[in-house]
Amino acid sequence: MSYTLFTANRNYSSWSLRPWLLMKALDIPFEDRLVPFAGPDNSEEFRGFAPNGKVPCLHDGDVVVWDSLAIVEYLAERHPGVWPADRNARAWARCAAAEMHSGFSPLRNICPMSVGVRAELIAVPPALQNDIDRIAELFAEGLDRFGGPWLAGESFTAVDAFFAPVAYRVRSFDLKIGPKAQAWVERILAHPAMLDWEAQALAETWRDDAHEDEIAGVATIREDHRAA
Numbered sequence: 001m002s003y004t005l006f007t008a009n010r011n012y013s014s015w016s017l018r019p020w021l022l023m024k025a026l027d028i029p030f031e032d033r034l035v036p037f038a039g040p041d042n043s044e045e046f047r048g049f050a051p052n053g054k055v056p057c058l059h060d061g062d063v064v065v066w067d068s069l070a071i072v073e074y075l076a077e078r079h080p081g082v083w084p085a086d087r088n089a090r091a092w093a094r095c096a097a098a099e100m101h102s103g104f105s106p107l108r109n110i111c112p113m114s115v116g117v118r119a120e121l122i123a124v125p126p127a128l129q130n131d132i133d134r135i136a137e138l139f140a141e142g143l144d145r146f147g148g149p150w151l152a153g154e155s156f157t158a159v160d161a162f163f164a165p166v167a168y169r170v171r172s173f174d175l176k177i178g179p180k181a182q183a184w185v186e187r188i189l190a191h192p193a194m195l196d197w198e199a200q201a202l203a204e205t206w207r208d209d210a211h212e213d214e215i216a217g218v219a220t221i222r223e224d225h226r227a228a
Contacts (some may be wrong), residue, residue: 014165
């Protein structure tokens with residue numbers, strides 16, 4: 001196995017973070033290929049390595065795996081620890097990760113990931129509050145049922161990687177998710193692989209106007225910790 005993982009900007013690319021973090025946390029070796037966002041539509045450039053023109057994309061020799069959930073399942077066939085060993089925890093973790101993969105559109109759209117930014121939302125629409133409440137409920141459920149400190153038990157697994165971008169959103173926009181969920185946020189933000197990702201994000205000097213405009217349209221930026 002010789003993996004190459006194609007990703008985009010550390011500051012913005014929540015989808016890239018998921019498989020990158022999982023592979024780092026589980027010590028799965030891979031070549032890291034970062035291709036920055038450039039303009040509102042990168043699909044033609046990204047189609048050079050991904051059939052759908054998006055990141056992330058995993059290459060394993062002549063096998064190409066696109067979409068973050070498909071990448072995780074591909075890795076789960078080859079490496080232990082991607083999903084919990086316990087059947088009940090594994091079923092819950094897969095459901096929660098799939099819910100994150102397909103849902104939470106208001107959270108994604110109103111609170112885009114920007115690792116280095118601290119901002120105050122102009123408003124919290126009901127749809128966003130519903131997502132925040134569901135995140136709090138889901139995290140507390142996993143931590144209570146499986147004993148923590150990770151969402152599906154004592155080990156970091158794919159469900160933690162899938163919700164890792166939420167941790168940055170919670171911090172950036174000061175979202176109130178309750179003490180149990182906040183404890184998980186603090187734990188994952190302190191994970192060595194997350195600290196590595198964050199350091200790279202803060203060192204990035206390029207900016208993507210589309211992503212910057214998204215944040216400016218919904219929030220007042222109070223702090224920006226990124227390199228100038």
